[in-house]
Amino acid sequence: MASIRTLVVALVLLASQTRHLVLGINCFCDICEDKTCVSDGYCYTTTRLDKATGKIEHDFRCFNKNKLFPPENPLWCRQTPLLSTDEIAPFAVACCNEFDFCNQALRPQLPSMRPQEGPPEAQIGYDSTWLIIIGIIVLLVLIVLMLLIYCGMTQNRKWKNRRPGAFFKSNDSMDPQDQQPILGGINSLRDMIDMTTSGSGSGLPLLVQRSIARQIQLVEIIGKGRFGEVWRGRWRGENVAVKIFSSREERSWFREAEIYQTVMLRHDNILGFIAADNKDNGTWTQLWLVTDFHENGSLFDYLSTRTVDVPGMIRMSLSIATGLAHLHMEIVGTQGKPAIAHRDLKSKNILVKLNGTCAIGDLGLAVRYDVAEDKVDLASNSRVGTKRYMAPEVLDESICENHFDSFKRADVYALGLIFWEIARRCNVGGIYDEYQLPFYDMVPSDPTIEEMRKTVCDGRHRPSTPNRWQSIDALNTMSKVMKECWYHNAAARLTALRIKKTLANLGASEDIKPPQ
Numbered sequence: 001m002a003s004i005r006t007l008v009v010a011l012v013l014l015a016s017q018t019r020h021l022v023l024g025i026n027c028f029c030d031i032c033e034d035k036t037c038v039s040d041g042y043c044y045t046t047t048r049l050d051k052a053t054g055k056i057e058h059d060f061r062c063f064n065k066n067k068l069f070p071p072e073n074p075l076w077c078r079q080t081p082l083l084s085t086d087e088i089a090p091f092a093v094a095c096c097n098e099f100d101f102c103n104q105a106l107r108p109q110l111p112s113m114r115p116q117e118g119p120p121e122a123q124i125g126y127d128s129t130w131l132i133i134i135g136i137i138v139l140l141v142l143i144v145l146m147l148l149i150y151c152g153m154t155q156n157r158k159w160k161n162r163r164p165g166a167f168f169k170s171n172d173s174m175d176p177q178d179q180q181p182i183l184g185g186i187n188s189l190r191d192m193i194d195m196t197t198s199g200s201g202s203g204l205p206l207l208v209q210r211s212i213a214r215q216i217q218l219v220e221i222i223g224k225g226r227f228g229e230v231w232r233g234r235w236r237g238e239n240v241a242v243k244i245f246s247s248r249e250e251r252s253w254f255r256e257a258e259i260y261q262t263v264m265l266r267h268d269n270i271l272g273f274i275a276a277d278n279k280d281n282g283t284w285t286q287l288w289l290v291t292d293f294h295e296n297g298s299l300f301d302y303l304s305t306r307t308v309d310v311p312g313m314i315r316m317s318l319s320i321a322t323g324l325a326h327l328h329m330e331i332v333g334t335q336g337k338p339a340i341a342h343r344d345l346k347s348k349n350i351l352v353k354l355n356g357t358c359a360i361g362d363l364g365l366a367v368r369y370d371v372a373e374d375k376v377d378l379a380s381n382s383r384v385g386t387k388r389y390m391a392p393e394v395l396d397e398s399i400c401e402n403h404f405d406s407f408k409r410a411d412v413y414a415l416g417l418i419f420w421e422i423a424r425r426c427n428v429g430g431i432y433d434e435y436q437l438p439f440y441d442m443v444p445s446d447p448t449i450e451e452m453r454k455t456v457c458d459g460r461h462r463p464s465t466p467n468r469w470q471s472i473d474a475l476n477t478m479s480k481v482m483k484e485c486w487y488h489n490a491a492a493r494l495t496a497l498r499i500k501k502t503l504a505n506l507g508a509s510e511d512i513k514p515p516q
């Protein structure tokens, strides 16, 4: 009789310990009405130093299953405690799901708060009373487990897989190279992105993006633009590009992040988006947009210092046309993609990959076409983009903005100019032209709209094609394609898809291998 009573008590205890796996767990929540939230995943506590007040602040919240990434061992819960830098306030997270309100006593330690030498419990973040309670519970759970085994009952599979304590572990090293793999087999950005993009292709969960961004170390500045700066950064030993927008440019940051996270946008020839994050350092907000890093830099940088051979020219041009055709294409369906027009295509906004193909970047001015509503997703300002690359109808403001194809046609005009920049650098038998921007011989540097309009609209001038191109098949085809991108009548221009097919045929006839 006594042993049955013990077994019942044990089962009740076990039920209370595993209840959250089925029903959810109650978590302490500092912003909820009754200070409680229910989570099907974890409870968590964060610790951060408010730089403005100098006070340590804690947030107590729920972290639901649908936000867990990777689900078995969420990155958010493994966040390395961050040291204070100029950009980042110190920050730490700890998760738990062992019992109701388990996060109430959690106090994740900031590196600067951690005593040099001290009792181990101080480093874990629980006060000693709670440690004793946890110890007793763990002991009871162990006894119950042994009883269950004794009774020959099969164990719940989830219980078997549970690894208590794993979520309190923190990695003290601040060097990203020293970080442990996140999960066996999932330790690179590509692995993580592939894992989440096989479905919607719309990017990593937001908490993961923030977590990645906050572990990036900025290494060197690689560019400056109208929005702010571009840096090379390191994340766990991998290079990433970080575009830092000033607080004034919040709308541009938001827009570019929004476009990159368009469902099904990911493509080999579109710059790979990794994360967007806004960090408040107490004085101002730093806005980060993290993308793949390409060590060859932009197409402009590349062509300014290097030449390409015929296969290289075709591979580059075809990859840009393929990227643009993907951007322009509408994919119908629940996981569909809207048609997107870039509106600022130029050689400085295209990155050159190591295999000689390209990726289109800088999507901050892009517009999407909403088929259901039959309208463009932005109140559009007709003259945006870079003056030198503006199509005639953009320069003279005759573009028909109600018709989405107008924006695509203006992109194709700019694509023709980019092909001209590449073709000039095509080295055949040691002959090639020096690098030049389009219209270098017709307008001054940093031309005004009026100067461009006079040249392109009134004078109907286009870049000249050197005579040598006529006698080389590939350059002759490229030259014809360019001219069909430059028609004054926008409706007569080739589409990106048509250009892609023409260049693919040219590549096949020249026996060019597809990129590795």
Ligand code: ADE
Binding pocket: 222, 223, 230, 241, 271, 291, 292, 293, 294, 295, 296, 297, 298, 351, 361
């Ligand atoms: N310059 C601007 N963006 C870049 C990127 N993603 N990789 C390398 N250089 C860049």
